[in-house]
Amino acid sequence: MAQFNPQEFVYHYRNGKPAYYSYDEELYCGTFPEDWAENHCPGTGPKECSNCAFYGSWNGVFLGYCANCAAYEYNGERGRGFVDCGKENDDDKMQHFPSAFDTYLSDILPDDVGDKDFMDSAKMMMIEEANAYIEACELEEPEDDPGEVGWSLDYGGYGSNYDGGYDSY
Numbered sequence: 001m002a003q004f005n006p007q008e009f010v011y012h013y014r015n016g017k018p019a020y021y022s023y024d025e026e027l028y029c030g031t032f033p034e035d036w037a038e039n040h041c042p043g044t045g046p047k048e049c050s051n052c053a054f055y056g057s058w059n060g061v062f063l064g065y066c067a068n069c070a071a072y073e074y075n076g077e078r079g080r081g082f083v084d085c086g087k088e089n090d091d092d093k094m095q096h097f098p099s100a101f102d103t104y105l106s107d108i109l110p111d112d113v114g115d116k117d118f119m120d121s122a123k124m125m126m127i128e129e130a131n132a133y134i135e136a137c138e139l140e141e142p143e144d145d146p147g148e149v150g151w152s153l154d155y156g157g158y159g160s161n162y163d164g165g166y167d168s169y
Helices: 032-037 050-055 065-072 119-137
Strands: 009-012 018-023 026-029 082-084
Touching: 018 032, 050 065, 050 082, 065 082
Parallel strands: none
Antiparallel strands: 009 018, 018 026
């Protein structure tokens, strides 16, 4: 019986292309360099840095390092880093470093990365944008809303005291 070795690269394919691989109990984009997955600096990568795990992931797999780790631990040698799910750092100071989208992620479509059964990153981003829009709308309260109806408790009723046969209701 074969034993599972977490230090072994196990690839998962979709349409003949590597969608992702597992290594050391983490999932990586199928084109993420294997030598990087084997050699994260201490405190970096999806296992040891929560920013890398969140910002550097797409559809449940690790794409690249967060902006902080990319800049301060790897000095741009492993890309510019990610500032949000699927969004690479576009800061002027990082522009001279290679982009992940020009190197190991070139010609890769977002839907070809990872597995939407793990997490659908595009849907998550749309939900976050919708929630941010709703929150912004809730914060913008108009001073006087012409459609607002005011209520008062007047048990006396509405009308005139004229007893000549005509009451204006």
